[in-house]
Amino acid sequence: MRRAGVQHKPVNPLRDPQDRRLPKIAGPGGLVIFGVTGDLSRKKLMPAVYDLANRGLLPPGFGLVGFARREWHDQDFTQIVHDAIKEHARTPFREEVWRQLAAGFRFVPGDFNDDLAFDQLRQTIADLDEVRGTGGNHAFYLSIPPRFFPDVVGQLKEHGLADPRNDGSWRRVVVEKPFGHDLQSARELNAVVSEVFPPESVFRIDHYLGKETVQNMLAMRFANAMFEPIWNSNYVDHVQITMAEDIGIGGRAGYYDGIGAARDVIQNHLLQLMALIAMEEPTSFDARSLRIEKQKVLAAVHLPRRLDLGTARGQYAGGWQGGAEVAGYTDEADIPADSRTETYAAIALGIDTRRWAGVPFYLRTGKRLGRRVTEVAVVFKRAPHLPFNDTETEELGQNALVIRVQPDEGVTLRFGAKVPGTAMEIRDVNMDFAYGGSFVESSPEAYERLILDVLLGEPPLFPQHEEVELSWQILDPVVEHWAKKGSPEPYPAGTWGPPSADKMLARDGRAWRRP
Amino acid sequence: MRINLTDTNAGAIAAELVRGRRRAGSPAMGMVLTLIVVVDEKQADDALAAAEEASKEHPARILGVIIGSRQPASQVDAEIRIGAGTTGETVLLWLRGEVTGHSESVVTPLLLADSPVVVWWPSRAPDDPAAEPLGALAQRRITDAAGAPRQKQQAMSTQCRHYSPGNTDLAWTRITGWRAMLAAALDQHPAKVTAASVRAERVSPSADLLAAWLTARLRVPVERNTSRGPGITQVVMRTGDGEIRIERPDGVLASLTLPGQPDRPVALKRRSVAELLAEELRRLDPDEIYEQTVASMVKIEKQKAKD
Numbered sequence: 112m113r114r115a116g117v118q119h120k121p122v123n124p125l126r127d128p129q130d131r132r133l134p135k136i137a138g139p140g141g142l143v144i145f146g147v148t149g150d151l152s153r154k155k156l157m158p159a160v161y162d163l164a165n166r167g168l169l170p171p172g173f174g175l176v177g178f179a180r181r182e183w184h185d186q187d188f189t190q191i192v193h194d195a196i197k198e199h200a201r202t203p204f205r206e207e208v209w210r211q212l213a214a215g216f217r218f219v220p221g222d223f224n225d226d227l228a229f230d231q232l233r234q235t236i237a238d239l240d241e242v243r244g245t246g247g248n249h250a251f252y253l254s255i256p257p258r259f260f261p262d263v264v265g266q267l268k269e270h271g272l273a274d275p276r277n278d279g280s281w282r283r284v285v286v287e288k289p290f291g292h293d294l295q296s297a298r299e300l301n302a303v304v305s306e307v308f309p310p311e312s313v314f315r316i317d318h319y320l321g322k323e324t325v326q327n328m329l330a331m332r333f334a335n336a337m338f339e340p341i342w343n344s345n346y347v348d349h350v351q352i353t354m355a356e357d358i359g360i361g362g363r364a365g366y367y368d369g370i371g372a373a374r375d376v377i378q379n380h381l382l383q384l385m386a387l388i389a390m391e392e393p394t395s396f397d398a399r400s401l402r403i404e405k406q407k408v409l410a411a412v413h414l415p416r417r418l419d420l421g422t423a424r425g426q427y428a429g430g431w432q433g434g435a436e437v438a439g440y441t442d443e444a445d446i447p448a449d450s451r452t453e454t455y456a457a458i459a460l461g462i463d464t465r466r467w468a469g470v471p472f473y474l475r476t477g478k479r480l481g482r483r484v485t486e487v488a489v490v491f492k493r494a495p496h497l498p499f500n501d502t503e504t505e506e507l508g509q510n511a512l513v514i515r516v517q518p519d520e521g522v523t524l525r526f527g528a529k530v531p532g533t534a535m536e537i538r539d540v541n542m543d544f545a546y547g548g549s550f551v552e553s554s555p556e557a558y559e560r561l562i563l564d565v566l567l568g569e570p571p572l573f574p575q576h577e578e579v580e581l582s583w584q585i586l587d588p589v590v591e592h593w594a595k596k597g598s599p600e601p602y603p604a605g606t607w608g609p610p611s612a613d614k615m616l617a618r619d620g621r622a623w624r625r626p
Numbered sequence: 627m628r629i630n631l632t633d634t635n636a637g638a639i640a641a642e643l644v645r646g647r648r649r650a651g652s653p654a655m656g657m658v659l660t661l662i663v664v665v666d667e668k669q670a671d672d673a674l675a676a677a678e679e680a681s682k683e684h685p686a687r688i689l690g691v692i693i694g695s696r697q698p699a700s701q702v703d704a705e706i707r708i709g710a711g712t713t714g715e716t717v718l719l720w721l722r723g724e725v726t727g728h729s730e731s732v733v734t735p736l737l738l739a740d741s742p743v744v745v746w747w748p749s750r751a752p753d754d755p756a757a758e759p760l761g762a763l764a765q766r767r768i769t770d771a772a773g774a775p776r777q778k779q780q781a782m783s784t785q786c787r788h789y790s791p792g793n794t795d796l797a798w799t800r801i802t803g804w805r806a807m808l809a810a811a812l813d814q815h816p817a818k819v820t821a822a823s824v825r826a827e828r829v830s831p832s833a834d835l836l837a838a839w840l841t842a843r844l845r846v847p848v849e850r851n852t853s854r855g856p857g858i859t860q861v862v863m864r865t866g867d868g869e870i871r872i873e874r875p876d877g878v879l880a881s882l883t884l885p886g887q888p889d890r891p892v893a894l895k896r897r898s899v900a901e902l903l904a905e906e907l908r909r910l911d912p913d914e915i916y917e918q919t920v921a922s923m924v925k926i927e928k929q930k931a932k933d
Contacts (some may be wrong), residue, residue, distance in 0.1 A: 123816065124843045125809040130915040132802045132905070136810040164893065167803055170810070171882045171890035207879040208893040244887040 134168055137566035140248035140281075141174030141215070141239055143232070145223070145263055146255035147188075148179045150362075151287070156254065157192050158200040159558035164212050165202040168563055172244035174215040176235055180222055188218035201556060215243045223255075223262040229270040236272070247280035250314075250565045254287060256366070257296075261303045268307045283565055285314045288379050290576070292370060293590070294583035301576040315574055316561050317379045323560060324516055327546065328387050329396065331514070331522065338512070339392075341491070343466045348509060349619075350388060350472045351488040352381050353626050355480035359427065359437060359604070360454070364445035373424070373456040373590055376476040380485075382409065382582045383574065384516070385472055388487055389462055402575060409581040411463045418592040420618060424599040425455035425609030427479040432605030437479065439604070453599040454478045457612045458589060459619075473616065475623070479604040484626040485516040499535060506538040511624070521545035629706040636735040639704050643715060643736075646708040657714045659907065660738045661686045662745045662760060664729075666693055670718070672899075673748040678716060679900035684907040685714045687738050691729050691760070694722035701725070702732055730759040742766065742910045746903065749773045751781070754788040766910050768903070770796040771831040782831035783927055786920040791912035797831035798916050799902040801858070803894050804836060807872055807882065808861060815884045817865035822848045827855035835919055836861065842922035857896055 126133065142160065144152055163169045177188050193213075197204055217235045221228020239245045251272070253263060264284070267273040275282045286304060291297030304313055332338060341347070354376055360367045367375065386405040393400040415421020429439035441448050455477030462472065491510040504527070513523040524542040529535065563569075574582075593599075600609040607623065616622055627649070629642055661681065665673045670692050677688045700723035707716040717736060721729055737743055744766040747755070751769035755761040771782035773796070785795050812819070822840045826833030833850065836858065840848045844863070853859045856877035863870040868885030872892070880894040 123809060123812045124819070124845075125805070125812050125840075127843075127915060130805075131909060132799075132913075132915075133806045133809055136806060136813075138810075138814060167806060167893070170814075171807075171892040172888070205893065205895065207895055210879060211891045211893045214891060242888055244884075244890060 134166075135563075135567060136168055137170050137563060138248065139170045139172040139244050139246040140250065140566050141176060141236065141243075141245040142250050142252060142562065142566075143176040143178060143236070144252045144254055145178050145259075146253070147177035147218075148181060149254055152177075152254050153191070153195040154199050155556070155558045156252065156562075157195040159556055159562055161196040161200045161208070161212065162202050162556065163559050163563060165200070165205060165208045169212075170566070171211065172215070172246070173212065174217065174236075174239035174243050174245045174249075175212070176217045176219060176232070176239070178219045178221065178228070178232060181218075181220055183218050183220060185216060185218050189213055189216045192216060215239065215245075223259050223266065226266075226270075229266045229272070233270050233272055247276045247278065248282075248566075250283040250285060252285040257289065257291070257300055260286070260300060264303055264307050273307045281312070281568060282308070283312045283314060283568070284308045285316060285561070285565055288315070288317045289370070289374065290315060290379070290574075290579045291583065292374055294580060294587050297576070297579050297583050301579070305576070310575060313575075314561065314565050315576075315579070316557070317383065317574070323557070324520065325387060327520065328514060329401075332388075333392055342489075344468055344470045346491055347470050348490050348492045349470055349621060350385075351490065351624055352384050352388070352472065352474045352486075353488070353624075354380060354476040354485040355483060355607075355626065356476075356478045357432060357480060357483045357605075359479050360440070360443055360446075364443060368446050368450055368452050371424075371453045371456065371590075372476050372478065373453065373458070373586060373593075377456055377458065377474055378582045378586045379574070379579075381474040381476060382412075382585065383578075384485075384487055385412075385460070385474065386578075388489070388514075389464075389467055389472070391466070398569075402578065405574075406578055406581060408462060408464070409578060409585065412585050413461045413463055414585065414588060415459050415461075418589060419596070421459040421615065422589055422592070423455075423457040423475075423609060423612035423615045424453035424593055425477065425602040425612065426450075426452070426599040427454050427477075427604045428601040430479075430603035430605050432479060433482075437604045439601070440478075449598075451594075451598050453593065455480070455599070455602060455608045455612070457608065457615060459615065460585070471619065473621075473623070475608065475612065477608050481605060481607050481625070483518065486626050487514040487516070488512070488624050488626075489514075490621075490624075499537065503535045504537050506536070508539045513624075519545055627708050629708075631704040631706070633701050634704050635702060636732050639706065639717060639719075640735055642704075642706055643708075643717070646706055647715075657685045657687050657738055657741065659684060659686045659742045659744055659910070660689060660736075661907070662689045662691060662733060662743065662764065664691045664693065664745065664747050664760060665749060669749050673746075674716065674718070676748075676898070676900040676903055677746070679898075680903040680907060681714050683904045686907075687714050687736070688716040689733055689736055690716065690718040691733065692718060692720045693726050693729070694720055696723065696726050699723050728759075730763060733760065733763065737763070744768065744907060744910065746770075746906075748899070750775060751785070753784050754790075755785075755793055756788070756790040765792055766906070767793045768796065768906050769793070770899075772797050772800075778829050778831055779834070782834060783923070786923045786927075789917060789920045791917065794906060794913050794916050795831070795835075796899070796902050796906070798835050798913075798919070799905050800832045800897070801836045801839075802905060803897070804858060804861060804872070805839065807880070807892060807894065808840075808863070808870075811870045811872070811882060811884060812863070815865070815870055815887075817867060817870075817885075819844045819846055819863045819865055819870075821846050821864045823851055823860075823862045824848065824858065825851040825853045825860040826858040828852045830855075830857060833858050834923065838923035838926055839915075839919040841926060842918050 219232045291300045386408045390404040390408045393404045426440050457475035460472045489512045507527040511525040515521050522544045527537045528540045602609040703720040705718040743764040745764040746768040752758040755767040761767045774781035824837040837848045837850045860873045871883040874880035880892045882890045882892050
């Protein structure tokens with residue numbers, strides 16, 4: 112039954128909520144990428160655009176405009192995109208999809224302070240509206256260092272690129288993490304962007320934390336009856352959230368040095384994961400309700416009373432990792448020999464709510480650790496009474512529920528089972544669930560979801576600036592404390608971090624999981 | 627790993643599956659459904675390859691039921707494939723003799739506990755899949771009118787007449803791309819459609835379904851015209867200020883025309899059976915829109931018979 116007069120838009124007779132085969136295809140629109148020559152753009156954005164088109168989710172009239180300081184023509188740009196897609200796209204290369212896309216590629220050469228270039232950009236966009244039918248809808252993807260934001264955003268405003276036409280079309284902006292490097296800079300950055308774009312037109316992406324992962328986590332927590340009753344301080348002993356990388360800083364010296372692991376990863380990624388794990392059930396799963404719950408958790412976080420005992424930091428030294436000899440942090444190219452930047456950071460946090468009082472959340476991240484893994488381990492209290500003797504349960508650890516974020520996304524449940532035989536002996540076993548064997552074409556990359564959300568105008572699950580500011584409020588005192596305390600403790604590459612991190616947990620009578 | 631069992635039964639096959647899994651170190655297997663593929667010897671290889679490809683997206687236990695001749699003594703042979711290239715487990719069952727009439731007895735003990743069951747007939751399908759014993763085991767019954775050895779058009783109308791909830795046909799899956807594009811076109815150009823037409827090869831169950839769907843949704847007369855193909859070549863929706871038209875002359879790249887807007891190329895490739903199957907397995911509840919379309923098709927055919 113259709114209710115006449117309720118909706119302003121005429122109802123599309125070909126659409127039906129029950130017809131779930133039909134995907135939401137974004138309306139006409141275009142994407143303008145600043146910093147299109149960067150790694151991210153070639154390895155992630157361009158392939159994501161192609162993968163979306165290949166899955167039939169991009170509108171027929173789609174425009175992709177590259178903006179960078181290169182003497183390129185449209186053909187050169189097209190060739191670059193072509194190569195990037197061939198190398199990095201998730202789905203197979205199809206000529207017809209390529210042809211659909213390639214007709215909408217444009218390139219604008221210029222600097223961020225070059226008025227002529229922005230004039231040309233406006234011209235190009237108008238031309239796309241004309242030829243491709245992008246309908247005046249354009250998203251600007253700022254794949255550039257934050258210090259250029261004011262320039263670019265200012266230019267967009269000055270050249271009238273930020274304001275939609277008066278016909279219901281839209282202009283949106285996508286900002287990459289890091290969202291500042293402390294509370295103050297985050298606020299400044301936000302001021303710059305929000306002066307030009309309204310909050311609902313600003314999309315912040317944390318590419319570590321895809322929407323798919325967030326939704327998987329929400330589904331696990333709130334679609335099931337058996338987890339929620341034990342999801343509190345009565346049963347949970349502590350929570351460990353880990354994001355470990357096996358790589359070093361690679362070519363990111365310029366960005367990384369002076370920023371460090373805590374600002375790079377804990378501020379956004381780990382605190383977001385923590386908020387998702389710890390939050391109360393939102394009243395609905397729209398972006399707003401979700402944000403409210405996450406903000407409540409972040410606002411209730413408290414730091415350890417003694418920052419020297421409740422935090423740990425390290426810096427990788429040279430060593431062997433995965434069969435190859437690797438350089439220490441200070442030996443990497445473009446890193447000063449006396450750099451005090453931490454490449455490993457761990458923090459113990461508490462959450463002052465009835466649900467979590469007394470349950471520590473241990474967050475750790477690092478580069479050049481044992482292996483690449485991101486996971487959340489909820490470790491449960493021991494049974495209050497064990498009707499077995501000590502030798503029987505010698506090998507029984509604490510029950511744990513591990514949410515594996517990557518690689519091999521899934522859930523592991525760890526519990527005790529009897530070892531077969533006449534003797535009573537209990538040992539830990541794993542029960543594993545993986546999100547499917549190897550999902551061929553269906554598990555979209557974080558960037559695909561994001562670009563689609565931007566084009567559809569769906570409010571993203573990514574944090575808005577309140578959350579970003581709350582996260583900095585948590586982290587700022589820690590980073591300031593470290594700044595006063597000299598150099599971080601070295602740890603050999605390929606190990607699980609500095610001894611002080613182990614001591615930090617040992618003081619609480621706990622130990623890090625080996626992920 | 628492949629294990630062959632000759633002249634066997636379901637119990638022995640089930641035991642071998644457990645053993646095979648244990649030999650592989652009891653890896654975690656997140657199999658989400660049992661997919662029964664009913665084929666004859668000739669199509670078996672292609673069909674199973676497609677099923678295994680689809681099982682990469684939907685880890686499944688695949689039971690290939692290969693119906694042999696009904697003549698000699700009753701015998702069940704089996705081949706079990708675990709690991710190596712498959713995400714789940716595949717069992718091929720060769721049935722001949724009397725047991726070909728009782729294939730459900732072989733399959734029942736091999737279904738995954740508690741998980742949905744899907745039956746797929748890649749080629750010849752029973753007239754009423756839900757009434758067939760194998761079909762009755764399943765939540766989802768997938769036929770393929772275009773895969774019928776002959777009289778595809780008739781195969782489609784037979785399926786339409788015997789629809790019951792849980793049935794679908796790959797002819798329907800094949801037009802998802804068209805339907806999505808048409809719906810998106812109407813999103814972009816929201817105008818009242820006054821008439822429509824579908825142009826396709828003379829025999830094309832998919833084109834017939836598309837026309838039936840448009841008839842049901844738009845409630846306007848929909849012409850079904852003939853072209854030389856491949857498949858569907860053109861769909862037009864007439865509106866007050868011009869035509870919404872999608873044209874696909876080569877079966878690969880289409881072009882979309884909207885009134886007052888530039889023409890745009892649209893990739894609209896005909897998909898492989900594996901991709902179609904993967905789409906089918908994404909949702910296992912009855913497809914209400916297919917039900918509407920099928921009803922519309924039956925109505926159109928009745929009307930035609932009257933004229």
